[in-house]
Structures are given as structure tokens and as C-alpha cells.
Amino acid sequence: MLSRTASELYWMARYLERAESIVRVLDVTYKLSLMPIRSQQNQDLNLPLSLTGTHALFEEHYTRLTITNLLNFFVLDHRNPSSIYNCFQAAWNNAHSVRGSLSAEVWESINATWIEMKLMRSKGVAKVGTDTFFDWAKERAHLFRGAMFGTLLRNDALCFIRLGTLIERAYATAQLLGVKDQQLDVDPDPVREYYRLDTLLRAVSAREAYHSLYKHPVSRETVAELLVLRNDMPRSLRACVGDMVLQLERIGGQRANIPRRLAHTLHVELRFSTLDEVLAHGLQAYMVHFQGKINGLADSIHHTYLEAL
Structure with a gap:
């Protein structure tokens, strides 16, 4: 292509x-x-x-x-x-x-x-x-x-469409989590905090999934786990990065080692992380770190595949 x-x-x-x-x-x-x-x-x-x-x-x-x-x-x-x-x-x-x-x-x-x-x-x-x-x-x-x-045929065209979707989706989820966590840290009203968490779940179409998986009231910790580490949540960071790995493997090519390595490394980090590790330095800091990784992966995809040789 x-x-x-x-x-x-x-x-x-x-x-x-x-x-x-x-x-x-x-x-x-x-x-x-x-x-x-x-x-x-x-x-x-x-x-x-x-x-x-x-x-x-x-x-x-x-x-x-x-x-x-x-x-x-x-x-x-x-x-x-x-x-x-x-x-x-x-x-x-x-x-x-x-x-x-x-x-x-x-x-x-x-x-x-x-x-x-x-x-x-x-x-x-x-x-x-x-x-x-x-x-x-x-x-x-x-x-x-x-x-x-x-x-669409299951060919490179579909892979690049999927990569574009997943890069944007992962970045948007990380942005939303980071900004929402910053807002909640300074919100003294528990009712408003609950409503913000509920609207955050609605924003990523995860409200029904949350209540199916968690049988206790909504909390920042469980929302973070759902949207960062759960592989069965379509808009979670782990699910997005895992799918990026699959798309990059399907595209392949001799020049693809750098983006594949970055994607695999980030996927392994998410796959084997625990919620305590994610929250250790603050969710907002973790999201900033993740956004930097996603930007690096996007730049690598651009240099490897999207620039004319």
C-alpha cells in the first residue's frame, strides 16, 4: 500500500x-x-x-x-x-x-x-x-x-483504519481520565463526585458494563481499573493497546520493528500492572505518562508507514 x-x-x-x-x-x-x-x-x-x-x-x-x-x-x-x-x-x-x-x-x-x-x-x-x-x-x-x-477486506487498509481509531480512542480515554481525576481531587461534594463518575462512565459507554462487573457503589478506584486495566472493556487503555499490537503485527514489514516494539512494551506494561501500581503516583500523572507513550507510538507509525520514502 x-x-x-x-x-x-x-x-x-x-x-x-x-x-x-x-x-x-x-x-x-x-x-x-x-x-x-x-x-x-x-x-x-x-x-x-x-x-x-x-x-x-x-x-x-x-x-x-x-x-x-x-x-x-x-x-x-x-x-x-x-x-x-x-x-x-x-x-x-x-x-x-x-x-x-x-x-x-x-x-x-x-x-x-x-x-x-x-x-x-x-x-x-x-x-x-x-x-x-x-x-x-x-x-x-x-x-x-x-x-x-x-x-471491508481484512487487508492493510482496514489495519490502518483501525490503528487511527485506536490511537485516537486511547488518547481520548487517557485525557478524560486525567482531567476528571484532577477535578474530583478538588471536589468536596460527594454527591457531585458520584454524578461526575457516573457521567464519565456514560461518556465512554461503560455505565452498563461497570454495573455488570462491579456490585458495589461507583468509586474512582474501580472506574480507573475498568478504563485502564480491563481487557474486556472496548475503550480501556489496555484493550486499545492490545488491538494496536494485533493491527501492527498484521501489517508487518521489515521496517515495522520500532512501532511494534513500542506497542508491545506498552501492552505488557498495562497487562501486568496492578491498580495499586497505576495509582501509586496519582492517576493524573499516570495518564500524562500514558499520553506521552501513545504520542511516541503515533510518531513511530507516522515515520514508519505514512511518510513517503
């Missing part, structure tokens, strides 16, 4: 996964903004800005930090590189460039998403409905994955 084709597929998947991750964070932020306890509302509203590092850009274009301004900034604003509108546009551009490597169903799922996104942008989120938009965006992501798994 040509480096350019692999790069387009990889980034198509990353942008689609990034859009879904932002939708999930916005959904959590929106629900927290509806809570009657208002003392730390600004801290909750800052969550998407903290995750994307866009505080300065937001303040440049909006005078007040409100949920309405936040939704406009992260859903529709073309000036925000992390907006859902820009993510879907970038994913469509990449998919259009490699149309021949995609099945008709995969292409149609992406093309229809972009067309509908443009229509929604012309109406505005308020007219569409906030919850309706969130449900639509997550549904489009599920449709893409269903078409991908159901119709």
Missing part, C-alpha cells in the same frame, strides 16, 4: 473518532451544566477546553463561558480546529482522496454524515436539539464502524 493511501485512511479514522470523542465530552459537560449545584459550574464547562487546549482560542471569539457558546464553539465553529464540523470535514476530505480503497457502504456512511452535518450547521444546534445532535453524531460513528467491519 502507498504511504499516501495509508496516511489518508489512518487520518480519516482519527478524525471520525475524534469527532465522536468530542461529542461524548460535550454530552457529559451539557449534563453537568444542568445540575442544580452551581458552585463549580465553570470548572465543568472548562472540561472540553482543557482536553483540547483551546482556552485562548475560545476567549478570542467569545466573551462569556456559557454552555451555549461552548456548544457553538465545539460543534459548528470553523475557527476551532477541534470542532466537530472541522473533524467531519477533514474525515470526508481524506475519505474522498482514497475512495477506491473503501467499500460503497463505508463511503456512503461518511458522505451522508458530512452532508447532514452541513445541513445541521445551517440550522444551528439549538434548532436541531442538543440531545438529538449528540445522539445523531454517535449514531453516525456507529454506522461507520458497522460498515467498516461488515464490508
